[in-house]
Amino acid sequence: MAVFAALIAALGLPGALTIGGAAVPITFQTLGVMLAGAILGARKGFLSVLLFIALVAAGLPLLSGGRGGLGVFVGPSVGYLLGWLLGALVIGWATARLLPKYRILPALLWTAFGGIVAVYLVGVPLFAAITGTPLGLALAGSLVFLPGDVVKVVITVLVAKGVHRAWPGLIAPRTWPWKREKPVAPSA
Known part of the structure; x- marks a missing residue:
């Protein structure tokens, strides 16, 4: 877990790309x-x-542009930062259900759902609330x-496929809730 926290920090080193007057930077x-x-699953x-x-939050400048500290949590990008938690959770949950085969198309769809939809679901409304921007305009x-983000989804799926092929069992496979066997009632 510490290695992935460090990876997230290291991916902020190249800096950020700010397009126009966007208050939320594009980062890796x-x-x-x-x-x-x-790769780690939902919990980890x-x-x-x-x-x-x-x-x-402790003040380490780990976000792109060397940002850190409690001030980050009142800025316009806080929703995306908090959305990362939901995104990792959704992607990990789905990945456990896609294993052991980890087919590319379902993995792309679930990773896009977790890495884009779930993150935006938290990020966009908080951005709109903090900046006073109408929700529709913030979404646009x-x-x-x-x-x-689509490129990041593709990279994630390709890397994860290779990792899960090389280290099967890294995440314990789970079944989809609707595919679980129903208990059979004992006969009299």
């Missing part, structure tokens, strides 16, 4: 979050992101992040 750190969920992926966020403004 979301890639680390997606990889944490896809969530905890690695939580560790990273705790280090940021977030579309600038979509191409980069």
Whole structure:
């Protein structure tokens, strides 16, 4: 978990790309979050992101641009930062259900759902609330992040497929809730 928290931090080193007047930078750190969920699973992926966020809260300048400290948690990007927790959780949960085969298409869909939809679900409304931007406008403004996030999803799935092929059992496979066997009632 510490290694993935460090990976998320290291992916902030290249800096950030700010397009136009966007208050939320485009970074590689979301890639680390997606990889944490896809490789470590829901619990450990969530905890690695939580560790990273705790280090940021403690004042370490681990976010892109050397940002850190409690001030980050009142800024416009806090929703995305907190959305990383949900994203890692969703990706890890789904990955455990995609194993042992880990087919590419379902993995792409679930990783996109966790790494984009879940993160935006938290990030966009908090951005809108903090900046006073109408929700629809904030959602439209977030579309600038979509191409980069799609690339991160593809990279995550390709890396995770290789890791799970090399180390089977890294995440214990689970079954989908609707595929569980129903208990059979004892006959009299």
